[in-house]
Amino acid sequence: MDSRIPDTPLAGPERAAGHGRDVGAVVHAIAILRYLAAAAQPLGVAAITRGTGISASTCFNILRTLTRARFVSFDEARKVYALGLGVAELATRFFGISxxxxxxxxxxxxxxxxxxxxxxxxxxxxxxxxxxxxxxxxxxxxxxxxxxxxxxxxxxxxxxxxxxxxxxxxxxxxxxxxxxxxxxxxxxxxxxxxxxxxxxxxxxxxxxxxxxxxxxxxxxxxxxxxxxxxxxxxxxxxxxxxxxxxxxxxxxxxxxxxxxxxxxxxxxxxxxxx
Missing domain, CATH: 3.30.450.40 (GAF domain)
Structure with a gap:
């Protein structure tokens, strides 16, 4: 089964008003975060690359940046990635909101x-x-x-x-x-x-x-x-x-x-x- 995330443009006021194209690195970072959020367990770079369709080098660089920002955590022993505390910090204000x-x-x-x-x-x-x-x-x-x-x-x-x-x-x-x-x-x-x-x-x-x-x-x-x-x-x-x-x-x-x-x-x- 092809589990790659489809190429879905971002929906927002700027895009809707036609104010330019999406930033590729941001689109890829969002795709990676969504893929990790859907995963049943932490994943290695190869699995994330296959699943998102993003090139290995781009995927690795984005994961490294996300790790430094704590949006992704990295397990040194197993060489796998999962969502990090930074995501929870962003989501905290939504808890309890209807x-x-x-x-x-x-x-x-x-x-x-x-x-x-x-x-x-x-x-x-x-x-x-x-x-x-x-x-x-x-x-x-x-x-x-x-x-x-x-x-x-x-x-x-x-x-x-x-x-x-x-x-x-x-x-x-x-x-x-x-x-x-x-x-x-x-x-x-x-x-x-x-x-x-x-x-x-x-x-x-x-x-x-x-x-x-x-x-x-x-x-x-x-x-x-x-x-x-x-x-x-x-x-x-x-x-x-x-x-x-x-x-x-x-x-x-x-x-x-x-x-x-x-x-x-x-x-x-x-x-x-x-």
Whole structure:
């Protein structure tokens, strides 16, 4: 199995605004730290090189720097590396902070980037989604939604994404769809087509069905078992944005959802060891 970490560009305000390219050494250092975090035991340089796809000389130099900064520890006897105390120092301030608080900076970044309301929905055990947090763009006309709003979990753009994850038998999905309330209901066939598209793309869109005149684009944050834990949605008044902007928003929401899922929930399986 190829256990190399994929080449994923960093997501941040500077990158989003197009202010230049990522710094290669930093990207490699992050890849190494993530690989060590996923490992079941300390690893040697050769294993880290194979797993990350970084050249041996570059990998060794970065590991040496990280060791001096205490982000990585080095076992002289076994010649292996593991995460160090420096990582724990950075993580300490996050202990006790809720998932909502940790995700909020990403909501704010996306709201500014895309010029619309960005909402975080918590998926409940009783089959609903509840608006847990939201961020606004301070400029221009905007949609307002109050935290605490509760909706059936299969409705709207978030609901299409959840339906895609649950992969229910068509007969059961049709039965549950019939109980949903929309201001301008789509046909079941159209809804099912959107669910299938969401399964392929990782995001979905509701164009005026849940609320007339409102466009919503959504993606999910899932745990390692694939269970939907949160929904992320961009919400705007129809005709306020060029239609070409919505697929770009969908991809951004999907990317943030994947990153948040990895960061907030249980560790990924460890890499193959030599």
């Amino acid at each position: 998932h909502t608080e940790l995700i909020r900076p990403e909501l704010q970044r996306l709201a500014l980037k895309h010029g619309m309301l960005i909402a975080l929905w918590r998926v409940t055990e009783d089959g609903h989604i509840i608006l847990a947090d939201r961020a606004h763009n301070p400029h221009g006309v905007r949609v307002e939604m109050s935290t605490g709003i509760r909706l059936p979990m299969l409705v709207g753009a978030v609901g299409r994404c959840i339906a895609a994850i649950l992969d229910l038998p068509e007969a059961e999905l049709r039965e549950r769809f019939a109980r949903l309330r929309w201001q301008s209901p789509p046909s079941f066939e159209s809804y099912l087509q959107d669910v299938r598209a969401a399964r392929d793309k990782g995001w979905s869109m509701d164009d005026g069905h849940l609320y007339r005149g409102i466009v919503t684009v959504a993606a999910l944050i899932t745990d390692p078992a694939g269970r939907p834990r949160f929904g992320l949605s961009g919400i705007t008044i129809a005709a306020q944005h060029d239609p070409a902007a919505f697929p770009l928003l969908g991809e951004d929401l999907r990317e943030v959802g994947c990153s948040a899922g990895r960061a907030l929930f249980a560790a990924r399986p460890g890499p193959d060891l030599p």
